[in-house]
Amino acid sequence: MSTSLYSIAFGVGTQNRQGNWLEVFYALPLLNPASELVAKAAEKLGYQGGNQAIAFTTTQAADLAEALKGVDAAQAALLTRLAESHNPLVATFLAEDAALTSTPEAYLKLHLLSHRLVKPHGLSLAGIFPLLPNVAWTSQGAVDLAELAERQLEARLKGKLLEVFSVDKFPKMTDYVVPAGVRIADSARVRLGAYIGEGTTVMHEGFVNFNGGTEGPGMIEGRVSAGVFVGKGSDLGGGCSTMGTLSGGGNIIISVGEGCLIGANAGIGIPLGDRNTVEAGLYITAGTKVNLLDEGNALVKVVKARDLAGQPDLLFRRNSLTGAVECKTHKSAIELNEALHAHN
Template identity: 70%
Template sequence: IAGIEWNGGNEVIPLNETDLNQLADALVTHQQLELANITAKLVSSKRDAVLTLLATDEKPTSVPEAYLKLHLLSHRLVKPHEINLDGIFASLPNIAWTSDGPIDLNELAEKQLEARREGRWLNVKCIDKFPVMTDYVVPSGVRIAHTARVRLGAYVGEGTTIMHEGFINFNAGTAGTSMIEGRVSAGVFVGEGSDLGGGCSTMGTLSGGGNVVISVGKQCLIGANAGIGIALGDNCTVEAGLYLTAGTKVTLLDENNDTVKLIKARELNGQAGLLFRRNSTNGTVECKSNRSAIELNEALHSHN
């Protein structure tokens, strides 16, 4: 396209009105009609337009690069861990996300005063590097009771229900139909048909310097106020209130509930068909084969 110079690498290119018109025409030529329509509408925008081109999957070094990758996740074009997000915190400034849109923190006080002079109230919804996903992307077939608890960059699979206490961080999410009433931390991916109970937790990789990637398999149940610091395979259950860290001592039981051996939970990382529970008599954390199939309430998900 004349006027748009690209050196073949990762680049952010400012676009003027002529560039936008030429880009829209080129998109029409290549049958990208939806993108062409959006580009044509940007011609009359008062905001600056940029074209972000990524030739290689390097860590983001600019705000446009970071936002492009976060949008790819929330549009379900890539899954968590499929693109490089290393150093994304350094690329994104803290922003006041308000009822008037994003505002630089250095300009916030002035904007608040300006709103009051006009008889309006400027609502500061949050101060964060990441905006609310639904302010930018609303995936199809999902239900989100409290949208502020899902960050841009979350991958929310079709059929997922996220209740008021549910939370999904960026580069994390659900593969498909799931019930989320707990926290899906950064890097955690939840398999189809799993249920995260109210107030439960999954350890992420952002706090404490951890680098172990936690995942939840298909048809799993993490009970209310429980938590995991290891990956769960398919068809696993963690009893309500039990926080299972990698170093938790676990007593393995056979079919007769007799002790087999004592191990650390990390030795069961990623294994399927397990039930984790705490013995209410002696406090021991126990693990045995999970005989209970987890099935989500279809009525809660079929009309998303």
């Protein structure tokens, strides 16, 4: 068995009455763990290779903690705490970054993103949705929907209230990890699996989905969808929207370069280069016809927005008289057009 793994993590989670995993919390997930740590974990937990989630007991947790004291002090301390758990424990081994096969695996990859160990689209999340059960996220943690009514009654009979915050496949990120150096006005609007870079502020109406996020610093006042990664110093205005799929194309990352401004109620369906501005209320899809203007505002050429994807120093606006979408650049539009022509 190889002791070289893509990732490993020891977690504590919640199961329903049938023993099915609802969620898993990994306090210290590891990317590319040390081979000695993997060998000790494999020996104590019976790992034989491949991508595998192995349930283990508190006794095994204590034994593994002792074995890791001279190998990884942080993981040893974590396992010492897990040995005190009243909830089920699981160790997840990922030999490779492959399609997901279990709920603990899915939660590990979401943790890797929110712990900033991997950037959006830096790992495979194929098959994630069927592996994430739709559960009630409550004041007592995750509850199986089939068990919710009974749990609510039990709480009422004890003079308590079981509050249901949401019914969803994804929990909020801050119940699992709070990255350093961020501000999040409404934690319910950032899902586990979001990558929130240091220096990022997510305002009250901001939203960040899993497998999307911000490099930071920057301010998010609109929506960052799955597959969108916002560069440093960018501002997504209130109500703005971004898409993870280009019109007429396959799923790709919609990246936003450094120093961009996407105005209120604006949106993009193409990657933006550095220092781009999209005026308020303007939604650009890949197939949007754009009038390319030179420095004197003369029309150079009509192009599709996808032809301008990733170009720096662009201003996208709508002509208030004609309604046409226009694009200007701080550089010569003619030179840009020639570069686009050469590229195509």
